[in-house]
Amino acid sequence: MKKFKLCFDKNKEMDWLNEMSRQGWNLTKFGYGLYTFEPCTPGEYVYDCDLKDKGFSISPDYRSILESQNIQIIPSGGFWFLVRRKASDGPLQLYTDDQSRLEQYKKIRRMFKVTAIAELMILMFLTWDIAVMIPDREPLIWTVMFLCTLLVGAAALTLMNAVFQTSREIANIQGKSEESYPCGQWVVAAGMLCMGISLLLKDYAPESVCEMIAGFALGLELVGALTLAFRKFS
Known part of the structure; x- marks a missing residue:
């Protein structure tokens, strides 16, 4: 399933993606307002987002940090990228303080x-x-x-x-x-x-x-x- 949505508020975007997850839809790809979803167990994933630290790409060091926390990077276009993690691994928040x-x-x-x-x-x-x-x-x-x-x-x-x-x-x-x-x-x-x-x-x-x-x-x-x-x- 594909949905087109322009989000300029990261909190509202994350609330929407987490609600989609609770309805049984997991985000697999994102780019320039186009979201691609696939069926999943309701509430299986939680999401967060960040700016790419190398312009249009993510540095290997940042990738390693995310992967060490069981955080998966969702293919994303532009300066923005989204991540997900199994809800069973706990809440996902890249910036806590x-x-x-x-x-x-x-x-x-x-x-x-x-x-x-x-x-x-x-x-x-x-x-x-x-x-x-x-x-x-x-x-x-x-x-x-x-x-x-x-x-x-x-x-x-x-x-x-x-x-x-x-x-x-x-x-x-x-x-x-x-x-x-x-x-x-x-x-x-x-x-x-x-x-x-x-x-x-x-x-x-x-x-x-x-x-x-x-x-x-x-x-x-x-x-x-x-x-x-x-x-x-x-």
């Missing part, structure tokens, strides 16, 4: 930040290309590019939200207020980026396009500013 959990969440947040910035840069270039090349594009090609731009924009916003959620987990571990990591800053930054794009396109794109981008930018900046103000005075 606050300091190690804190370091893991900081690494996860760094990954989300880098990916979000990359998505925003791609969004900027796509927006530029669409606006500048409008007269030279076939309607079908322009439509495809516009849809791609919307998808990239949605991905960027999702990743920005993931940064905020991870920061909240870090704040909880440190015993700090969530206000130390307001997502409003990211929203304001996104609004400023969109405003910059509208100014860059002023001499190349139709006025209506520039006004639409500028209006969207102002909306983002307003939402971000209100979020920051609410967190400051609430």
Whole structure:
């Protein structure tokens, strides 16, 4: 059985996988949101996850540590990987103390930040290309590019939200207020980026396009500013 699911919260992802195990489904493969399951004895396995310590691969030393604890590595694509162990061997938690959990969440947040910035840069270039090349594009090609731009924009916003959620987990571990990591800053930054794009396109794109981008930018900046103000005075 295969299931597609995008998870940006490791705790919710583990709760879901452990629930699938209790229903008699064991995860055998994972990659880019696609989970592959096979039937198993209900509750046979427990799961956990981590970032690969060598980019897209796991170092031999880390593999040895996991194998010494009867932890099986599930084939996984990307920076993320999942592990499982027989429930009879006890609970599975790769990071048990606050300091190690804190370091893991900081690494996860760094990954989300880098990916979000990359998505925003791609969004900027796509927006530029669409606006500048409008007269030279076939309607079908322009439509495809516009849809791609919307998808990239949605991905960027999702990743920005993931940064905020991870920061909240870090704040909880440190015993700090969530206000130390307001997502409003990211929203304001996104609004400023969109405003910059509208100014860059002023001499190349139709006025209506520039006004639409500028209006969207102002909306983002307003939402971000209100979020920051609410967190400051609430």
